[in-house]
Amino acid sequence: MRLEVILLLVLTALLLRLLSKTKSYEFLLAFINVFILYYLQPVTSVRYLNFWLPSINIGLVIVSWLVITPREHRCSAKTIYFFIFSCILIQIFSLIRYTSWNVFVNLASPSFRVILFSLILFSSFFLFMVTRRDQKSASDFFFISLFILFTIVFVTQKSHYFNQILIKILRNFMGQSINTITSNDIQWFGLSYILFRLLHTLLDWKNGRFVTTTLPEYFNYVLFFPTLSAGPIDKLGRFNKDYKEFMINSKKQDDLLIGGKRIVLGIFKKFVIADNLALIAMNSTNVCLVKSTTWLWMLLYGYTFQLFFDFAGYSDIAIGIGKVLGIDVPENFDKPYLKQNLTLFWNSWHMTLTKWVQSYIFNPLSRKLRLSCPSLNPRLGLIIGQVVTMVFIGLWHGISTNFIIWGLWHAVGLFVSHQLTSFFRKSNFVHHTRGAERFLKIIGTFLTFNYVALGWVWFVFSDTLLSARTMLKLFGWN
């Protein structure tokens, strides 16, 4: 994301803050969220896709809410008004192509008739969903359908193979040549984080933990613009609490100061540190050109820190803008490279993702294993859980061999780290030897940092062979 875009988001947040006391703040925030969604959607070479993708996002949000909300809350005037408002927004944005605003938003949209027809169709579905009775079987059906839909969407985005198939289908449908396919044909802005939020609400609802919200609240939670591009992943309940408080209570005076500081820090981390480190960060071009192992390590460390400052920078900006809008977006990083074991690392790196997978994958899986296989060795149960979790995280970044290996790398690392930590915790030597604990901390931090850094070798390249060769080269084998 460019600096001027970030400054625009900051200005937008400041403007919203000024208007937070207005009655239509919810709708205003929704408008801004939708605008940002369309504005930041990259132009794609498949015709009209940069209009449909944000529109589908909006549709998914509304449908998800309809699935998880009880009938008594669904059938309200506010819901209908908001839905109509959303449709009008979509229609307005589609008409921008006919105005000079198109330069600003750069939207290629289908014809008015096509959009109108789609909206009519969707409205019919909306009406059906609003008025349907709450039946468990129907709810289960919708839940599974949505889940399958999310999975399909996710796989077609993250897997190169399926992505190409989808692009061919879409191009054929649009009458475009399939000879000019590129891997960048579909770039779906915000999809990953939107899916995380939708899944979180769906799963919580399935588990009976869901707290009912209004459609505007849900809409603004899922599409909250500061956190669309790179998280953090917030939880609905926590978000709503801040959201409602911000609209009702007077604004906290230090919100601006704290938020401003975080934004400045984030900009510094991203545009000063990360962007300059990118010049010396390992990539698939320079890795083949490096002359010696020492310099290769330098490049690896360059990438290690570039990745951190880039991601942490964006998180700081998101947290800062969130703060300006009265939302305490959760922290995502807590000095991860200074942690003395891998468990602590994962508790301080992309913390919101870790918590999400812990809540929705690791814990349920571990519980399931314990209940269904009581005789299963706890260590085995642990490693299964860790492997599944970390491989999921890897696959979330992309469905490829390298990301699977990266996930496994960390799964094994976590298991070993866990075992070592348990061992040393019980060791008398550590407890009774002066300085041993401190020494172990230093060694642990050093080893954890380098283990994580080496893991990035699988992360940075798409070619497994290149990653393997680089790994060998790092240890002196050319």
Add this chain to the structure above:
Amino acid sequence: MKKKRSFISQVIVRAVILFGLINILTSFVPWLPVMMNMTFYNSIVPGRERFPFGETPTLSYNLSTDNLDLMFSSHEISAKKKDKSSYRVIVLGDSSVWGTLQEPEQTYSAQLEKALLSKEISFDREIEVFNLGYPTHSVLKDLLILQYAKQYEPDLILWFITLESLIDVNQLNASLMGGNEDLVRELIAKYDINIDFHEKEGPALIIENSLIGKRRDVAEWLKLQLYGIMWAATGIDQYYPKVFSLAERDMEPNTSYLTYSDQLQQNMLSIDVLEAGLKIADNAPIVFINEPILVTDGDNSEIRYNVNYPRQFYDQYRHLIKDLSKLRGWNYLDLWNLIQPEEFTNTAFHITPAAVKTLVHEMVNPIEQLMSNRELVEYEPDFNMVQILPDVNMDSSPYPTQSQTDSVKETQVNITSTPPNLSSIDYNHSPSYACNDPSEWYNMPVIPDYVSKEMIDIYQQGIRAGNHPDVLSIIGDCQSIPKVFLGPFEDKDKYNLGDYTYLQQLIDTFSGSWGEHGMARLGGLSIAGVLSSSKADKNICEKGETPLACELRLRRPSIVLVSLEEWWGARPVSVYENYLRQVIDTIINSGAVPILATKADDLEGGNQINQTIVKIACEYQIPLWNFYSAVQPLTSHGLWTDGFHLTVGDFDFRNPDSLDRGRTIRNLTALQSIDFVWRVLTNKPLQSGNN
């Protein structure tokens, strides 16, 4: 409200004041040069071997900057202060010097340093050659760099120039000028240079020198330090595209140059910049080197050398510079047409790494002498070296008129399709009558018609001693490199023998030799060089071994073709004769049969070299290939306007146009000569019908 005020006053106001103070302070304190000299280079990472310049920074790990402090601080020249034990050579010029499409170790400076060091000259100081070339044609830009480089105490300055860099309208084009306006103005004023540089508009704004005013320099400084890490890690400082467009060979029918359509006048050239350079250099000698340019043979090549230069303007420029050099006692080397067209890359100035070696070969002897400040037996102790080319008639077209051709005494040349009948060889047949009368040397037959019994004996002894009957060695210079001489005969698709199909047997027998580069077949190789161990390839030849000895040892040829044409006009021909005798003796002692060749040019005047060659051939009774006679009937006697290089032709012996070109005839008559000698030596007469 209190808290809000407190936030605004405590944070925002203070931040603004602090920022303002920093900028005001930096406006008055000369902080920028200090910062630009704080660098990773020459400490954490090695200094760059050429100035930072990069049009694709992310691929070249390099960027372009106008800041001279930054340019020099990142360069290896600022690694350490010069001490008395080092001899510093700096090379100035444009992108051809900087090394576009060349790796750092392939540039003029790197190759020159390598060549000077490998010569093992008796020199009491450590030689360092630094590349201070920078892309864009402008001698004023070079002067700016020279002015700055003075602090590094160069001992010798090699300044590559060309018409583009000297023409007045180009002087201010370099971006370096715009980024160093004050320095440029100072130079112009101090040395009274006749260049119209606009006066500064109004007084400098305070903010110009502040942190915010110089933010671009700061950003470049930071990026260049980081790129230094990539430079150290990869050795890459330039993006090398896999594919690039070659310089245009076909040109528009246009005789104008830039905005000029009339004659070139001296006042159009920034000669005063060169004079300013001489003043700045002070005691350090400057050698001005007219850099090689592409001389094409494409469309409209009769009026233009290349897309940059119409012939008329360029010839006038050369004439002017040559005269000025003589008049003012400048050291001047004219290498304008040294490099063959095939060795140029994407512009009319950029050459391949192989061509750089050729260029350096040409430069190294005079430079070595200038460095050593000593006299050589074969060289006049004159440090105002001027390599004089034959007076070329600037008003003439490239090709002489019929009357001019007729006025040259022509030999009856008889290049036939069939060699003489070899069914009976009379070994008592005496050599050509021309051997008895040196003045008739040009009447020697083009193709030898005689092989002495001595040579046959030498051949047979050589074969018994282990020489290969199917290996031929070629000892020669740039006119004999495989690409232009005999090399294409390795590939049937690259030649057509036409009526000379009988030569196929020879071609097949010596397959592998035609394209072999060999140890003594190199551009720039002279007869002295062939006998100098410093010219030998140190990776292949033994220590102290000369290129000739190395070639004979490694390849064990049975026949050796000797065609060495390069010679310094200033040296007496008797020295050439001494060297030639040594070459012939060495070859004969190895059991191989030499074939000597005359040359087409007469740069030394009076055809002294050719007479010497014929004299030696007669004395030793060596077969002689009289190439000089072969080219006399050709248009312009088969020579370019430089009077040395041959007119370019292909290897198609059916094509009458090609048979009027020096290069084609050279290849044909060489084959015929070798064929005759080989048939006599191996007693393989042509059967009737073998045509």
